[in-house]
Amino acid sequence: MKYAPRKVYIKMAIRKMLEEGDRISVPQLMKMTGLSRGFFYKNPTVRAEISRALEEQAGTIDPRRNILDKAMGGRIELLEQQVRELKQENEELRKENRKLRKGLGKQDRSVFRNL
Numbered sequence: 407m408k409y410a411p412r413k414v415y416i417k418m419a420i421r422k423m424l425e426e427g428d429r430i431s432v433p434q435l436m437k438m439t440g441l442s443r444g445f446f447y448k449n450p451t452v453r454a455e456i457s458r459a460l461e462e463q464a465g466t467i468d469p470r471r472n473i474l475d476k477a478m479g480g481r482i483e484l485l486e487q488q489v490r491e492l493k494q495e496n497e498e499l500r501k502e503n504r505k506l507r508k509g510l511g512k513q514d515r516s517v518f519r520n521l
Contacts, residue, residue, distance in 0.1 A: 412441065413449075416439060423459075429463070430456065430459050432447070
């Protein structure tokens with residue numbers, strides 16, 4: 407078996423496992439392909455393919471992850487809204503502060519004039 411066909415064979419094995427809902431693991435891929443453990447870990451292309459498949463499979467195997475992702479998405483959206491509101495409030499307070507300082511400066515000048 408040449409090097410390139412091994413990668414194709416591994417990709418086919420991974421796709422088959424995904425389609426059948428089997429948990430993707432190196433030992434399982436070793437059984438299916440007859441290739442060594444080292445081949446799966448030492449080959450960066452194959453390792454990337456396995457990682458991609460594991461990431462794709464993560465939501466289907468652990469439904470809690472999807473629930474947590476949705477909850478975190480809602481939480482992030484809420485926090486972003488709060489940040490926008492606080493930025494707006496901050497800007498309004500800065501304007502009020504400038505206005506009050508300007509008024510205080512005028513008041514200080516009038517006190518010195520009256521002396």
